[in-house]
Amino acid sequence: LWTPLNIIEDSIENVRKQVGDDEVILGLSGGVDSSVVAAMLHKAIGKQLTCVFVDTGLLRLNEGDQVMDMFAEHMGVKVIRVDAEQRYLDALEGKTDPEEKRKIIGNLFVEIFDEESSKLTNAKWLAQGTIYPDVIESAGSKTGKAHLIKSHHNVGGLPEDMKLGLVEPLRELFKDEVRTIGVELGLPEEMVRRHPFPGPGLGVRILGEVRKQYADILRLADNIFIEELYKQDLYHKTSQAFAVFLPVKSVGVTGDGRRYDYVIALRAVETIDFMTARWAHLPYDFLGHVSNRIINEIENVSRVTYDISGKPPATIEWE
Numbered sequence: 035l036w037t038p039l040n041i042i043e044d045s046i047e048n049v050r051k052q053v054g055d056d057e058v059i060l061g062l063s064g065g066v067d068s069s070v071v072a073a074m075l076h077k078a079i080g081k082q083l084t085c086v087f088v089d090t091g092l093l094r095l096n097e098g099d100q101v102m103d104m105f106a107e108h109m110g111v112k113v114i115r116v117d118a119e120q121r122y123l124d125a126l127e128g129k130t131d132p133e134e135k136r137k138i139i140g141n142l143f144v145e146i147f148d149e150e151s152s153k154l155t156n157a158k159w160l161a162q163g164t165i166y167p168d169v170i171e172s173a174g175s176k177t178g179k180a181h182l183i184k185s186h187h188n189v190g191g192l193p194e195d196m197k198l199g200l201v202e203p204l205r206e207l208f209k210d211e212v213r214t215i216g217v218e219l220g221l222p223e224e225m226v227r228r229h230p231f232p233g234p235g236l237g238v239r240i241l242g243e244v245r246k247q248y249a250d251i252l253r254l255a256d257n258i259f260i261e262e263l264y265k266q267d268l269y270h271k272t273s274q275a276f277a278v279f280l281p282v283k284s285v286g287v288t289g290d291g292r293r294y295d296y297v298i299a300l301r302a303v304e305t306i307d308f309m310t311a312r313w314a315h316l317p318y319d320f321l322g323h324v325s326n327r328i329i330n331e332i333e334n335v336s337r338v339t340y341d342i343s344g345k346p347p348a349t350i351e352w353e
């Protein structure tokens with residue numbers, strides 16, 4: 035019978051059989067799939083699991099600390115946190131092309147993950163959060179973004195000579211089942227139901243060149259938007275919502291006079307499959323409130339716009 039509990043018990047048994055006493059590494063991103071794998075493997079093999087969490091500096095507000103809190107402090111999972119913000123900023127300096135940025139971010143992730151895992155000389159297995167739709171997708175001949183999504187998220191580009199066996203306990207599951215199992219394994223509901231977040235993170239939500247100042251502004255704006263969506267009970271009425279940083283300056287006025295600052299765009303969509311999407315018809319009052327908060331609370335932002343483009347013709351992300 036396919037109940038969440040049975041699936042968990044089966045998977046635990048299979049993983050134990052597969053890896054025996056060997057050590058296993060997992061790239062933990064904070065996303066649903068890798069988090070559920072971490073929780074599952076922790077339960078199955080405890081200290082034989084080591085997670086590598088790369089803090090790219092392109093994550094959302096406090097996201098790195100939250101991941102560490104939940105897994106390392108709370109659950110006692112072994113997690114190596116790599117603070118790679120400066121490396122990412124250096125690698126992305128002067129780069130403006132979206133696909134080139136994606137490549138740089140993805141390659142650097144693989145490089146850092148490889149550095150860390152080569153220190154774990156006893157590791158024989160690499161765990162991945164591959165889920166059933168990923169299996170189907172990579173069986174086809176998809177190219178472009180879809181392919182990059184997988185190659186980044188699932189660390190598909192690891193060097194051949196790592197010679198690690200693969201552990202993929204979610205390979206037969208759909209996203210909804212992964213979520214249910216996550217909750218059953220004790221992950222917070224809020225975490226497993228969080229909107230998807232792209233592998234390249236804020237790197238593709240800062241248009242053009244990525245700079246630390248831009249990322250810091252964007253984190254604050256995004257946090258206000260998401261916080262308000264939760265407060266007004268609108269978060270789960272959208273499929274994905276986020277802020278985008280536009281590196282253009284616009285004039286505004288405040289009490290003390292004229293200002294000339296950056297622009298934030300808000301994006302919220304409703305979709306089932308993310309292949310097509312409708313822009314979310316959020317209430318005007320709500321949008322007005324979020325806009326005021328962003329402009330009042332964040333220095334260097336003088337204007338907020340709302341994206342009313344459907345997919346197609348626009349994509350969900352701006353890059």
Ligand code: XMP
Nearest residue numbers: 182183187230231232233234308349350351
């Ligand atoms: P687009 O912008 O193509 O986005 O309409 C569709 C969905 O895919 C996500 N997305 C990505 N996810 N790496 C990822 O892991 C990427 O490079 C990437 N680009 C887009 C996007 O957030 C949306 O959910």
